[in-house]
Amino acid sequence: MLNLKGNKFTGPIPAQLLENQKKGILSLSYDVSGDEKKNNKVPAVVVSVVVSVLFLAVIYIGIWIRRRRRKLPDPAVEQSHTQYTYAEVQNITENFKKPLGSGGFSEVFLGNVGNSKVAVKMLSSPDQKAFENEVKILMSINHKNLTSLVGYCNDGEHKGIVYEYMANGSLDQYLSGKNRPDISSWVKRLRIALDAAQGLQYLHDESQKAIIHRDVKPSNILLNKQLQAKLADFGLSKAYPAEGGTHISTVNIAGTPGYIDPDYEDTKRLTEKSDVFSFGVVLLEMITGRLEDRNHTVIQFVTVNFKNGNFIQVVDERFKNKFDANSVWEAIRLALTCVSQTSSSRPTMIMVVNKLKDCLAIETYSHYADPDDSGDKLTTDPEKSLFPKPRRANA
The missing domain is CATH 1.10.510.10 (Transferase(Phosphotransferase) domain 1)
Structure with missing residues (x-):
């Protein structure tokens, strides 16, 4: 919004302001009378004022975006994962044919997704909160020194996470x-x-x-x-x-x-x-x-x-x-x-x-x-x- 009324400005209105007003991205108000009605004139100083305002606005928006960047999700990361049914996980692991290891509340099995090997961790005593927490975090991170999420299974009582396969263990x-x-x-x-x-x-x-x-x-x-x-x-x-x-x-x-x-x-x-x-x-x-x-x-x-x-x-x-x-x-x-x-x-x-x-x-x-x-x-x-x-x- 730019309100120039009551300032007794003279001179032509900058073409860019009129164009922005026409596009609906700027609400422009100014006095028009006498010669001004003929020429739609405002002083050249307005150009300088408006350019400065817009320049500062761009800087502010840039800073705001930078500060918000950590909070905004990365669509490329979030959309690259698959939710599998339990039947699909059984197929991926050939019905859990080859175990890779086990922990206190989970077992890990070797599987295949397409031509790639994967490690499938199935929770034997599902903690819904911990499961959702891990999936959420894995969806939000992307680094060469963090294991990658391929997908997950949240099918009733069957909870599992599908990771990239790490051939040399722990x-x-x-x-x-x-x-x-x-x-x-x-x-x-x-x-x-x-x-x-x-x-x-x-x-x-x-x-x-x-x-x-x-x-x-x-x-x-x-x-x-x-x-x-x-x-x-x-x-x-x-x-x-x-x-x-x-x-x-x-x-x-x-x-x-x-x-x-x-x-x-x-x-x-x-x-x-x-x-x-x-x-x-x-x-x-x-x-x-x-x-x-x-x-x-x-x-x-x-x-x-x-x-x-x-x-x-x-x-x-x-x-x-x-x-x-x-x-x-x-x-x-x-x-x-x-x-x-x-x-x-x-x-x-x-x-x-x-x-x-x-x-x-x-x-x-x-x-x-x-x-x-x-x-x-x-x-x-x-x-x-x-x-x-x-x-x-x-x-």
């Missing part, structure tokens, strides 16, 4: 050595850690709403054929109810003992730093090859040795000393910072991602600096490294 199978070959290279584990960290960073900072995974652990980190890691299982995940929130209050503590943030247990205030704590535990497991238990024994084991300067003693023996000491030292220090008892002392996931990239760069430079390197061996001799000798933790 990280815990490799760390434990059960039914899987060891990932005995520090570089490979470091890349897997970076993949998982990038998935968490996306959830915290880049998804439509900030999402807290709430159950980060090795069994929820899946590996594809190329050993690329992707976070899975969003049944316990929570999205911030509104942009700009500082925490999510919960009535009950949820997660896996050993990986649950102690600050969250004490306050029942869930934040992104709760995921950071869980990731720190996972990183310690990947460094040491020791799976965590509810008593935080891996944290205690690493903390004591790191403070005493014996950090090499905590490294997984399966690496066979094929690593750069500086890279491992930085990774241990990062992991211990992540598992700080107070959430305010922990880094953000973007800081974690950047530090892991630094650790990977150290390994890469050490690799190329060694002319005798056959392609997999990495030096543990600080004198041969391009980076300074690791400091003692109490230095």
Whole structure:
């Protein structure tokens, strides 16, 4: 709306204003008398005023859209999933012929959709709220380090979720050595850690709403054929109810003992730093090859040795000393910072991602600096490294 009445303007009315008025996108009011009736004139200064107003309006709308962007659904993501009937799921899995694994309340089966393999998780004790929560979150996310949703089944008492197939199972199978070959290279584990960290960073900072995974652990980190890691299982995940929130209050503590943030247990205030704590535990497991238990024994084991300067003693023996000491030292220090008892002392996931990239760069430079390197061996001799000798933790 533009009201120019009572201003005694002279001069021609800008053609664009008249065109917008004709199209119905501008309500234009002005005085017309005498010569003005003949010429429909208003002063040239109006052009400048109107252009300025429109320019500011465009800026405001742009800012508003940017602020709203996280809240708006991505139609391409939401419309690419299929709702299957239970009969269709039976057909996809050949009547649940090949199980891939099981959890407390679900079983996972191999299936085929077209020419693509899929993993179908059927809930044995359906929690409607958790089921709907996971499907909703999976529909709203899209990242290379998060498992993709193919479709879902919500057919009466039959609830199931169809995911992309991850050929190499879960990280815990490799760390434990059960039914899987060891990932005995520090570089490979470091890349897997970076993949998982990038998935968490996306959830915290880049998804439509900030999402807290709430159950980060090795069994929820899946590996594809190329050993690329992707976070899975969003049944316990929570999205911030509104942009700009500082925490999510919960009535009950949820997660896996050993990986649950102690600050969250004490306050029942869930934040992104709760995921950071869980990731720190996972990183310690990947460094040491020791799976965590509810008593935080891996944290205690690493903390004591790191403070005493014996950090090499905590490294997984399966690496066979094929690593750069500086890279491992930085990774241990990062992991211990992540598992700080107070959430305010922990880094953000973007800081974690950047530090892991630094650790990977150290390994890469050490690799190329060694002319005798056959392609997999990495030096543990600080004198041969391009980076300074690791400091003692109490230095």
